[in-house]
Amino acid sequence: MTFSDITIHAMAERVITYTGYMARWQPDARERLERAAFDLFVEQGFASTTVPQIAARAGLSTRTFFRHFADKRDALFADEHAVPDQAGRIVAEAPDGITPLQIVASGFDAVAAAQFSREKSYYIARHQIIQSDDGLRERQLHTQAALVEALRSGFVQRGSDPVDALLAAHLTATVFSVSIGRWLSAESTEPLATLLRDTFDRMLRTAAS
Structure with missing residues (x-):
């Protein structure tokens, strides 16, 4: 002391x-x-x-x-608004004339670099802590919901149809969730930004099939 x-x-x-x-x-x-x-x-x-x-x-x-x-949960989620806030800024600052999903695809590198800059071992340990407690898992879901709302609101403000905006926001949150899960797996060696783009492309192919 x-x-x-x-x-x-x-x-x-x-x-x-x-x-x-x-x-x-x-x-x-x-x-x-x-x-x-x-x-x-x-x-x-x-x-x-x-x-x-x-x-x-x-x-x-x-x-x-x-x-x-x-409480002690807050100490683990001190930066929980960082990804939603950055996603909202990316949407707001995107040039006119591009679709919501094009905006999302253009922001993967920036989000990965800014929000996941620590050693990967930190995020693996954090994930394990969250998975160990029901309350922490629920808190993580709230963070994901905040990302959806930030994107949805931003897309609507740019003139997107409300239903299209909501769908794009949920698809984006799913891409993030799946990509981070892939990145944290033991066998993964790819950078997060690469996995974000790959998961996004897979989502587009699945939707088109």
Whole structure:
């Protein structure tokens, strides 16, 4: 833990030393809590990990944890809006005159590079943590639903028919889900962006057959 000693000189006769917990002022507290939570989830399982343990591992207080996260699940899903937000931006910034699925296909490399930039082993471990708990699996479904809504809304704002927009959004979310599953499998050696494009092409062929 990181402590700071504050010394108060009282009436020049005695010195009062107060050892106060100052880690909450450190700007990287949120990142430290995320790392601590993830490490503990890997080491001892999600169900066996408590918020006080996470805070202690990060060298912070439990109160500081709750300044950043509502519960320990939030520490694992701290970036859950990143993919939906980026997908929404890609749709909004796409040139006029192209279809929703063409927009999606053009954004695979950008999403893979920005949102899956860590070592693959991290995402494998995270997937295993999520699969170990019903509540985490449900939270993952909410994240997928947020991606669908971001895409659907963006397509509609560009003038797409609402039903077409919804179908395109669901197809895109399915492509992402299937591609990530393929990427995380033990036998996979292809980059995620390659698998996204391959899964997308397979989806188009299946729909046309």
